[in-house]
Amino acid sequence: MCRHLGYLGRPTALHDLLLAPPHSLSTQAYAPRHQEHGLVNVDGFGAGWYVPGRTPPVRYRRAVPIWSDQSFASLAPTIESRCVVAAVRSATPGFPSDESGAAPFTHDRWLFSHNGALADFRLAHKVFRDSASWVTDALAPMDSALLFGLAVAHWEAGASLGAGLAQVVHDISAHGGGGRLNLLASDGERLAATTSGDSLFTCTDSGSVLLASEPCDTRSDWHHVPPSSLVEADDDGLRIMPL
Numbered sequence: 001m002c003r004h005l006g007y008l009g010r011p012t013a014l015h016d017l018l019l020a021p022p023h024s025l026s027t028q029a030y031a032p033r034h035q036e037h038g039l040v041n042v043d044g045f046g047a048g049w050y051v052p053g054r055t056p057p058v059r060y061r062r063a064v065p066i067w068s069d070q071s072f073a074s075l076a077p078t079i080e081s082r083c084v085v086a087a088v089r090s091a092t093p094g095f096p097s098d099e100s101g102a103a104p105f106t107h108d109r110w111l112f113s114h115n116g117a118l119a120d121f122r123l124a125h126k127v128f129r130d131s132a133s134w135v136t137d138a139l140a141p142m143d144s145a146l147l148f149g150l151a152v153a154h155w156e157a158g159a160s161l162g163a164g165l166a167q168v169v170h171d172i173s174a175h176g177g178g179g180r181l182n183l184l185a186s187d188g189e190r191l192a193a194t195t196s197g198d199s200l201f202t203c204t205d206s207g208s209v210l211l212a213s214e215p216c217d218t219r220s221d222w223h224h225v226p227p228s229s230l231v232e233a234d235d236d237g238l239r240i241m242p243l
């Protein structure tokens with residue numbers, strides 16, 4: 001199970017979101033506290049962020065542990081964004097650990113991350129390969145890419161960010177063999193996430209919101225999201241509902 005994080009709020013440096021907190025994604029890569037599957041998250045990492053005046057996000061991925069990338073460490077203090085999705089990866093056995101498997105996946109305005117694994121990738125692939133949108137990032141040879149392709153298909157058909165994620169969970173649960181499906185996405189204006197098989201926490205503070213697999217610091221504003229929930233966050237606030 002990987003660890004992921006979404007942020008929406010006042011412009012904040014990537015360093016302050018992903019590297020500096022006492023239990024940042026960088027720490028969660030080797031010492032996660034709430035991870036229910038897998039021990040470490042060293043099979044790559046990625047960060048996507050939105051910049052003013054540009055619809056598609058910027059996305060940076062590497063196939064190395066986040067703490068070992070000194071280039072990212074030097075960039076991160078200089079990049080500020082009001083909307084970020086990032087993840088550290090523990091590759092599911094059987095799938096390659098190259099850069100193409102590291103979240104966030106992206107297409108058009110969207111960023112997407114998956115914590116978990118499909119219970120039967122072959123079945124899900126067989127059932128859904130023709131309904132998934134085969135954008136470039138959905139072509140990586142692993143389960144999360146198929147889920148991304150399905151999410152893009154729902155979004156392109158008009159589903160809201162959260163409804164698209166919820167529909168992916170329902171699709172896979174009903175017809176694709178099920179699995180652990182903690183999903184996280186953004187379109188630059190909002191965040192959405194599902195809980196299905198692992199941990200997720202929210203933290204709202206001074207108009208900013210964090211959705212993260214684990215609390216990154218010791219603030220008392222972190223709240224555990226119940227299993228089988230859909231979380232949506234935008235400028236109007238945070239909503240948590242049953243999936």
Ligand code: GLN
Nearest residue numbers: 001002090091092115116
């Ligand atoms: N199945 C995905 C992968 O292989 C996510 C793995 C995870 O959550 N650890 O990367």
